[in-house]
Amino acid sequence: MLKFSTLAMAALLATSASGLMIAAPATAQKNKKDDKPGFKLSKPVVAVAAPAQTAIRAASTSAIAAQQATDPAAKQTAIATAQQNIATAEPLVGQVEAAATTDDDKYVAAALRYDFENLKLAVAQAVNPKAPIDETVLAKPLDALIASASTPQADKAKYIYRRGILAFNGGQYPVAIQYLTQAKQAGYTDPNLDPLIIKAKxxxxxxxxxxxxxxxxxxxxxxxxxxxxxxxxxxAIAKSNQQKNVALTVDLLQRYIAAYPTPKNWREVLFTYGLQKDSAAQLDQNQRLDAFRLMRQTNALADQYDYEEYGNLAYTRGLPTEAQSVVKAGLASGKIPASSSVSKQLVADSATAIRNEGALSSSETKAKASKDGKVAAQTADAYLGDGNNAKAIELYNLALTKGGVTTDEVNLHLGIAQARSGDKAGAMASFDKVTGQPRAAIAGFWKVALNSKSVG
Structure with missing residues (x-):
């Protein structure tokens, strides 16, 4: 939607002033009594303007035929005809410019020059569609047409818009904004107008x-x-992230993934948010783990890196069961090659850690007897890593009741456990209680996943 290249031939011809009607001298004299109010041209201008316009129109017809031709021979014939008519028109246009003295004369001269230069660009593009187009030759006649009191008001907005495109293609963005905004104010309508103004800004x-x-x-x-x-x-996301507007980037990412909740998009969104270099947010190890958990829940883990990074984060956090589970899942899916030494080491180290762990039931007893909720939160995290969501929910609630814990982290993890257990309402309520960044954004992504039924 926001890709704008140099204009194609049809567009070049469509913005011409070829609606201008210039009668030959003999015809003008014959119909003098029937003339309606219009341009009053001097005789020297009329004498050369009419044949110039005839040649330009003939060349335009040939140029369009060249564009539409599928047969190479027919295309070459059309191009040759267009070039012959260009050669005929060129001196005539110059003579009109030299003879112009009145405002109407100068308007017609500018209109013919604009048509002629448009035509040359169109034919050049027909000859070599990949060649760069130098549109700067259009600036002078366009400026004259915009400034002329003789230019019909219905045409001015068209010329102002075309001048804005010319500035845009030349990288003159402030100038482009000026002209494109003027075109809009003048009533010009085009589906690309607003996107062009936005992109110029x-x-x-x-x-x-x-x-x-x-x-x-x-x-x-x-x-x-x-x-x-x-x-x-x-x-929009790329531009927002480029401007370091974190709040808007997060909002756009969440709206985007709500509209297009595919596993591939989930991965890209979470990496853009906080899992890659130059991401919108800088996450610590625990927060990265929560983002990878959401990737797993949305089936977005895509390759060896994803599985091993997730497994390493879980192991480092002291959650060997979760680490072993995710690495084995990667091996089973074939996304981690069986030869991976990193995965073999993670599985072996996790197995050792699991054997050396004490029973969580003893930690649960300590949590209930503790004066604050720290042990309860730690035990709940262990249960969450083991996949025992019911126990995790119980102990997270206990931790919140006792206090002395990082409330945002506990509510985020409580919401994750509730989401995994199928309690959407409970999970949404817990996620809503997470207010500090970056965990509030992570909670927001979990909410989007629940609402879009991405969590599986």
Whole structure:
């Protein structure tokens, strides 16, 4: 939606001034009594403008035929005809410019020059579609058409818009914003107009305002029930992250994954949020573990790195059962090769740690007798790692009751245990209680997963 390349031939021809009607001198004299109010051209201009326009129109017809031709021979014939007509028109256009004295003369001269230069670009593109297009030759006639009092008001917005595109393609983003905004105010309508203004701002005209406009556009589409494209979301996320607007990046990531909740997208969203270099948030080891847990729940673990990184985080956190479980799952799925020395070591180390662990029941007894909830929270984390969600929920609630714990972390883990056990309402309530960043964002992603039924 936000990709704009140089204009194709059809667009070049469509923005021409070829609607201008210039009668030949003999015809003009014959129909003098029937003339309607319009341009009053001097005789020298009329004498050369009409044949110039005839040649330009003939070349335009040939250029379009060249574009549409599927037979190489027919295409070459059309191009040759267009080039002959260009050669005929070129001196005539120059003569019109030289003879122009009145405002109407100068308007017609600018209109013909604009058509002629558009045509040359179109034919050049037909000859070599991959060659770069130098549109700067259009600036002078466009400026003249925009400034001329003789330019029909219905055409001015079109020329202003085209001037904005010219500035945009030339990287002159503040100038592009000026012209494109004027075109919009003049009533010009085009599906690319608003996206062009936004992109011009984001490219350097006013990045902060451009991002706000882009987000507003997305929200308007969402509110109207029109799901924005993935490309549009991704573009907004990239620009927001580039501007280090963490709050907006998180919001966009959550809206995007709510609209397109595929496993592949879940992985990309969570990596963009906090699992890669230059991510929106910097997560510590425990928070990274919670993000990887969500990747597992949304079937988003994709490769050897994902499984082994998750397993290593769990093992380092003192959760050998969870570490062993995820690594074995990666091996069973074939995403971790059987030859992986890292996985073999993780499985062996986890097995040793599991054998050396004391029974969690003894920790549970200590937790209930403790004056605060720290032991309860630690024991609950162990149960969560073991996959015993019921016990984890019980002890997380005990930890919250006793106090002395990091409330956001306990509520986040309580919500995860509830989500895994199928208690959506309970999980949503626990996630809602997580207020400090970055855990609040992680809780938000879990909520999106629950609402989109991504958790499996």
């Amino acid at each position: 984001l490219q350097g005209g006013n990045p902060t305002e451009g991002l706000a406009d882009l987000n507003a556009t997305l929200k308007a589409q969402e509110a109207a029930g029109q799901k924005p494209t993935e490309e549009y979301y991704r573009y």
